Amino acid sequence: MNEMRVHMPVTTLVPGSLAQTALVRGEKLAMAWLRVLAIILFDRSASMDAADSRGGRTRYQVAIDELVRLQGQMPGRLAIVQFNDTVELVPGGEPGRPAGMTNLAAGLAFVKEHRLDTPGMRLIVISDGEPDCCTAALEAARVIRSRIDVVYVGPESQPDGREFLASLARASGGQLTTADRVSGLAQATVRLLTAA
Amino acid sequence: MGIIYLLFALMLMLAGAALWLYVRAIEQDGMVVETGANAGAVIPTRTAAPARPPVSQPVQPVAHNGFDDEDGGGGVISPERMAAWAALDEESAAAPRRPSQAANLYEVLGVEQDADEAALRAAYRSLAKQWHTDTNQDPRAADEFNLVREAYDVLSDSELREKYDAGLEMEGALQL
Numbered sequence: 541m542n543e544m545r546v547h548m549p550v551t552t553l554v555p556g557s558l559a560q561t562a563l564v565r566g567e568k569l570a571m572a573w574l575r576v577l578a579i580i581l582f583d584r585s586a587s588m589d590a591a592d593s594r595g596g597r598t599r600y601q602v603a604i605d606e607l608v609r610l611q612g613q614m615p616g617r618l619a620i621v622q623f624n625d626t627v628e629l630v631p632g633g634e635p636g637r638p639a640g641m642t643n644l645a646a647g648l649a650f651v652k653e654h655r656l657d658t659p660g661m662r663l664i665v666i667s668d669g670e671p672d673c674c675t676a677a678l679e680a681a682r683v684i685r686s687r688i689d690v691v692y693v694g695p696e697s698q699p700d701g702r703e704f705l706a707s708l709a710r711a712s713g714g715q716l717t718t719a720d721r722v723s724g725l726a727q728a729t730v731r732l733l734t735a736a
Numbered sequence: 737m738g739i740i741y742l743l744f745a746l747m748l749m750l751a752g753a754a755l756w757l758y759v760r761a762i763e764q765d766g767m768v769v770e771t772g773a774n775a776g777a778v779i780p781t782r783t784a785a786p787a788r789p790p791v792s793q794p795v796q797p798v799a800h801n802g803f804d805d806e807d808g809g810g811g812v813i814s815p816e817r818m819a820a821w822a823a824l825d826e827e828s829a830a831a832p833r834r835p836s837q838a839a840n841l842y843e844v845l846g847v848e849q850d851a852d853e854a855a856l857r858a859a860y861r862s863l864a865k866q867w868h869t870d871t872n873q874d875p876r877a878a879d880e881f882n883l884v885r886e887a888y889d890v891l892s893d894s895e896l897r898e899k900y901d902a903g904l905e906m907e908g909a910l911q912l
Contacts, residue, residue, distance in 0.1 A: 573903025
């Protein structure tokens with residue numbers, strides 16, 4: 541088994557994130573992990589740097605705002621895993637800057653390899669488009685025990701990526717919801733988590 | 737021009753010498769308050785260090801904080817101090833291991849990470865008896881008991897245990 545990679549800049553600790561709630565409660569991360577309900581698999585590929593989101597901001601910038609809001613609403617309940625060419629757990633709650641490709645298959649394999657798909661754990665993929673290899677992503681998703689929901693944050697005008705992600709969600713019994721260019725990401729995620 | 741530089745350098749040397757003399761005077765006699773209601777009073781400063789014994793005179797070890805000099809800066813440790821430390825070590829080794837000192841829930845129960853249900857239950861029963869407030873008068877016994885119970889609750893539930901193991905791996909990755 542590969543060692544788990546962790547992205548943990550010392551300067552960033554989002555309120556409500558896994559690490560921040562553990563710190564506030566004075567408990568170890570392994571204990572804090574017991575309260576996690578869902579893993580957010582966050583796409584931080586270069587396309588998230590497109591400045592087509594609200595107010596002329598990049599998808600990444602808006603996504604960070606939404607992730608901060610989301611973790612504040614559900615403190616200690618969400619764990620963030622970021623993926624592009626590499627995959628890393630982000631206990632501090634703020635994914636790194638966008639760069640690289642969209643290796644969704646590696647993201648899903650990370651969840652499986654480190655046995656994060658424990659019973660009852662939900663998995664939410666946040667992505668703005670098609671992964672590098674659709675068949676590999678579907679293959680990786682097939683062995684994951686958790687239900688996979690997807691929030692599509694690309695533009696509605698580019699349906700290809702959206703259609704693939706919808707089929708990925710359907711294959712695991714999950715749903716796809718759209719947050720056009722990241723607008724309303726937090727709300728869409730909460731909607732997915734509260735859906736049966 | 738050269739004379740001006742020479743005079744300037746001379747003045748600097750005189751000022752430095754005056755400052756040095758002033759500092760020496762304060763160290764030896766205390767600071768004199770020159771203005772205000774307490775004018776003329778002498779504020780004592782640190783006392784001058786006692787003169788060190790001549791080099792030829794043998795220095796006797798002093799049992800002061802276990803070291804032979806007052807500032808604890810090193811040297812010979814007195815036999816009394818060594819004996820006191822040894823006694824503390826023995827006391828510490830003989831004391832029961834506290835669950836709160838454990839690094840994870842497996843260590844709380846004192847079992848291996850692949851311990852089966854029977855091993856978990858046996859460890860839990862033994863520790864619960866040890867830390868129950870009915871039998872243990874330790875002021876922190878209740879906290880220790882609760883920790884033992886929490887560890888057993890998590891590890892005896894297969895789903896929670898699986899989740900906890902994943903969390904442990906994450907914790908280990910963070911400490912790399």
